[in-house]
Amino acid sequence: MDYIGPLQQFKQRALATPQQPYLHQPVDGNWKVYSWGEVDDLARRVASGLQAMGLEQGDRVALLAKNSAEWLIADIGIAMAGMISVPIYATAGANTISYVLEHSDSKALFVGKLDSQSALAAANIDVPTIGFPYAGIEATLSWNAWLAEQTPIEVTADPGLDDAFTIVYTSGSTGKPKGVVLTSRNLAAASNDVVAWLPEGHNRIVSYLPLAHITERSMVTMNSFYSSIEIFYNDSLDTFVDDLRHANPTAFISVPRLWAKFQSKVLDQIPDKKLQRLLSMPFVGKRVAKKIRRQLGFEDCEFFGSGSAPISPELLRWFHRLGVNIAEGWGMSETSGASCTNQPFKASQLGTIGTACKSVELKTSASGELLIRGPSVFKEYYKNPQATAEAFEGDWFKTGDKAVQRSDGAWVIVGRVKEQFKTAKGKYVAPVPIESLLGSNSFIEQSCVLGSGLPQPVALVVTNAGSSVSRDELNQSLAATLESVNAQLESHQRLSNIVVCEEPWTIENDMLTPTLKLKRDRIEARYRQLIENEVAYSGNKPSGNTSVQFDNKIGWITS
Incomplete structure (x- = not known):
């Protein structure tokens, strides 16, 4: 099939519908709306600015920011200059930021809103930085002033379908992130598949999942080039529901x-x-x-x-x-x-x-x-x-x-x-199907099944039960789920216990990847010895500030 590359598709749509609203960015309680023509003009200024900095076609340019209109404009501008974008998760730590910048040989970095500026400050950054126009962002160049100095380029790069468009780094759940090189053909093919799923006509969508992850980049950004889509950005977690209602997504x-x-x-x-x-x-x-x-x-969704x-x-x-x-x-x-x-x-x-x-x-x-x-x-x-x-x-x-x-x-x-483990009985167990069954209990928000070397698998869970739910009520609910789940499993797969971890697993405590996947090795390393002690010495509680206490197959880990 002959595909049209993402950049070429964007340019066609901007030329055909320059006045049509495209990006909606919340700013200080109001909404700034960018038309397709305005985005095209700003992206051409980005390309001009990168060229003026001495960057050449094929150079890598990184983006480290939460989702925003500026993120997408910079992404398009990088492509217009014939360069390759390298997105970095806004939640990334200093080591990851330094690694991706060095490994990708990035020559410049766009910086926007982050959960914490400390990681950026601690990272080893020796390339020019361009700061998006939000409070608290420190950078070599300021977005608005930098763009005002640029003249939009008239002739953009024209990348071939098999030329690299972006390098997307994996979330590193099992080691160092790998740089996945995606071409214009790759992204065009995926978008042509996905736009067929969307409702006919004009669509509205909220962009809030990390743009450094391929799901958001492909399903939202790339698809907007190939279909009639307005993108609404989320200001913060506190405003998410209001932003969602404002967008009224389809x-x-x-x-x-x-x-x-x-x-x-x-x-x-x-x-x-x-x-x-x-x-x-x-x-x-x-x-x-x-x-x-x-x-x-x-x-209207x-x-x-x-x-x-x-x-x-x-x-x-x-x-x-x-x-x-x-x-x-x-x-x-x-x-x-x-x-x-x-x-x-x-x-x-x-x-x-x-x-x-x-x-x-x-x-x-x-x-x-x-x-x-x-x-x-x-x-x-x-x-x-x-x-x-x-x-x-x-x-x-x-x-x-x-x-x-x-x-x-x-x-x-x-x-x-690689997630299968072998129990002490020599039987292999796949944790994901069991975790899926545990999800039938609406109290269970997160679950991780482990059991390598144990007589039977054990489920670690984090619940969303609030203070209105008593521990007895929660125990009864989990016990019923344990019985129900085990009834659907082979004998070697059955859970010996459900253990409630009172501290949630988050990106911040390094139990989740930036895409909210479990870091199983980290979770197991944190709780494994406690579980082994409890299983091996039933009734003899391990020493330390944290302990497992089983009560009718339900255990609790408290800090």
């Missing part, structure tokens, strides 16, 4: 943890038993569901998606009863984003990742590993030919996910190849 993409928080927000207002009773009433149920969707900001990590089928069914039909998708940085999804939506395929996008092929290896090939599959790992060679089996990319295909064609991810 398409909304999130991750499992945030979908669970949406559910908790609803259940804080109405108990689930009462809600389900109301939803079962023919006329009342529709009104209740519509009211809840409106309160969440989904009044027609497309819902979830990705980045497995989501509980029970959570999907819960939202389905509200008329929120979440299409679970699957993809990787190496596949330019979503490559498989339950779209068009089928309720019968809830709990699966649906079927392959039209441009890709999927199959499994003899060991059950999911393999993929197609025009959206990445070019190479930057400066790592050995890792690139090891990632392929012929022309098939080895995803590292274990999967099975159902008789209806839908695919189910059953775990990561």
Whole structure:
């Protein structure tokens, strides 16, 4: 298929609809709206400014900032100058920032709002920095003043389809981040697949997931070039609900943890038993569901998606009863984003990742590993030919996910190849399917199943139960879930205990990646010895400030 590259597609749309609103940026309680023509003009100024700094075509330019209109304008400007963008997570620590800048050979850095400026200050940065126009940002150059000095370039670069467009660094859940080189063809192919899922006509979408992650970059930014989409940016966590209602999106993409928080927000207002009773009433149920969707900001939303990590089928069914039909998708940085999804939506395929996008092929290896090939599959790992060679089996990319295909064609991810562990009984266990079953309990917000060398697996969980829920009530709920989950498992997979960790797992305490994936090795390292002591010496509590105390199969870890 002949594709149009992202930059060429952006330029075509800007030329065709220069006055049409495109980007909506919250600034000091108000909304600044950029048209396609204004974005084009500013991006051309960015390109001019980078060239004036002595940068050349093919040079790498990094972006370190939370989502904003300026982020996208800089990204387009980098491409217009014939350079390659290198996004860095706004939550990255000093070591990661330094590593990515050095490994990518970046020649300049755009800086915007961050959770903390301390990581940036501690990082080893010896390249020019351009600061976006927000308070507290220290940089060599100021965005507004810098752009005002530039004359928009008239002739932009014209990258070929097989030229590198961006280098996306993996989140580093198992080691040093790898630089995934994505070409214009990769991104164009992925976007052409995905825009077919969106509602017909003009769409509105909220950009709040990290733009350094391929899901947001592909599903929001790139798709806006290939479809009629207005992008609304989120100012902060405190304003998220208000920003969502202001945007009134027609398409909304999130991750499992945030979908669970949406559910908790609803259940804080109405108990689930009462809600389900109301939803079962023919006329009342529709009104209740519509009211809840409106309160969440989904009044006009027609497309819902979830990705980045497995989501509980029970959570999907819960939202389905509200008329929120979440299409679970699957993809990787190496596949330019979503490559498989339950779209068009089928309720019968809830709990699966649906079927392959039209441009890709999927199959499994003899060991059950999911393999993929197609025009959206990445070019190479930057400066790592050995890792690139090891990632392929012929022309098939080895995803590292274990999967099975159902008789209806839908695919189910059953775990990561490297995440399987062997119990003391010599049996292999895949944790992800068990964690998915645990998600049926609405109190469980996070879960991590471990058990290498243990007689039976153990589940560590973080709950969202507030102070209104007693420990006895929570214990009873978790005990019922433990019994229900174990009834669905083979004997060697059954959980011996559920252990409640009272401290949430976050990016800040290094238990989650910037994309909210579990850092299993960190979680296990933190709690493993406590679990082993409790299992080996039942009743003899380990010493220290933190301890596990089992009570009818439910344990608690407190700091």
